[in-house]
Amino acid sequence: xxxxxxxxxNALVIGEFAESALRTSPGPWKVxxxxxxxxxxxxxxxxxxxxxxxxxxxxxxxxxxxxxxxARDGAAVSxxxxxxxxxxxxxxxxxxxxxxxxxxDPHELSARRATVIDMLTALADASALATEPxxxxxxxxxxxxxxxxxxxxxxxLAGLGPGFTPAGDDALAGLLMTKAALASQAAGHWSIDRETxxxxxxxxxxxxxxxxxxxxxxxxxxxxxxxxxGDESARLAACEKLRTVxxxxxxxxxxxxxxxxxxx
Numbered sequence: 001x002x003x004x005x006x007x008x009x010n011a012l013v014i015g016e017f018a019e020s021a022l023r024t025s026p027g028p029w030k031v032x033x034x035x036x037x038x039x040x041x042x043x044x045x046x047x048x049x050x051x052x053x054x055x056x057x058x059x060x061x062x063x064x065x066x067x068x069x070x071a072r073d074g075a076a077v078s079x080x081x082x083x084x085x086x087x088x089x090x091x092x093x094x095x096x097x098x099x100x101x102x103x104x105d106p107h108e109l110s111a112r113r114a115t116v117i118d119m120l121t122a123l124a125d126a127s128a129l130a131t132e133p134x135x136x137x138x139x140x141x142x143x144x145x146x147x148x149x150x151x152x153x154x155x156x157l158a159g160l161g162p163g164f165t166p167a168g169d170d171a172l173a174g175l176l177m178t179k180a181a182l183a184s185q186a187a188g189h190w191s192i193d194r195e196t197x198x199x200x201x202x203x204x205x206x207x208x209x210x211x212x213x214x215x216x217x218x219x220x221x222x223x224x225x226x227x228x229x230g231d232e233s234a235r236l237a238a239c240e241k242l243r244t245v246x247x248x249x250x251x252x253x254x255x256x257x258x259x260x261x262x263x264x
Contacts, residue, residue: 009066010064010092010095011096012097013062013096014093014096014098014099015060016215017059021043021047021060022062027043028043029042029078029079030043030077032047032202032203033073034070034073037069041077045205047203048061050086051063051069052066052067053066054067056245059210060207062084064091066089071087071089101218101220102221103180103214104225108229109181109224109227113261116227119239120257123239123243123250123254127248127254128251128252129168130255138171141153154172154193155195157169164246164247165201171259172256173211173216174220174253174254174255175257176260177211177214177216177220177253178257178260182261182264219245219250220257222241222242224257226238239254242254
């Protein structure tokens with residue numbers, strides 16, 4: 001198969017947080033983690049991910065017209081206003097549209113929360129947080145959530161469980177995203193404190209910060225939008241897309257979304 005570096009490579013979609021980071025960060029950027037469908041770049045506390053064309057959009061993603069975006073860990077990244085280059089890859093950025101996930105009407109989402117909870121349950125129950133040895137600590141965190149102690153919840157879940165982004169971090173992102181969608185508290189008001197953030201990696205922290213501001217990967221927005229609209233077929237399709245996110249991240253995000261809907 002002809003390698004992607006022999007093709008004319010362009011960015012298709014750039015999440016608004018990724019666009020801002022690439023435009024404003026002085027760098028230097030480098031590759032901090034790489035997989036076939038996603039390569040993560042970091043400059044200081046800023047993180048973006050270059051993702052393959054079949055990966056759904058996200059706030060931190062630069063989605064490109066390639067099937068394999070793997071690169072060497074530690075590779076230097078060259079970033080200009082119009083081009084992103086690392087390892088064997090070179091992408092034109094000016095071709096991309098800026099992506100921002102839509103949010104549902106909070107009153108409609110709240111009115112249909114029981115239906116959305118039911119829709120998420122099978123996927124959420126597949127999260128590692130629902131199993132030993134993580135379930136006890138997770139239950140303790142959820143008890144703190146019911147008491148309004150988000151700091152206690154975050155300390156219970158941050159860094160907990162398996163995964164490149166640990167299950168507890170994904171659940172925190174799902175919870176914060178859903179809380180923002182419910183608009184029961186201003187987006188961005190709840191986040192994790194510095195001490196708790198040290199239990200997570202930079203990629204998890206970046207996703208959590210996006211979620212607190214009401215932005216997540218596209219399937220999360222699709223689940224919330226379909227749930228609020230009462231669209232059964234769209235709900236099923238959205239949950240299936242969420243299920244395929246990462247190795248286990250979709251289930252862990254669903255766990256956090258369900259926890260928000262049940263407890264807030």
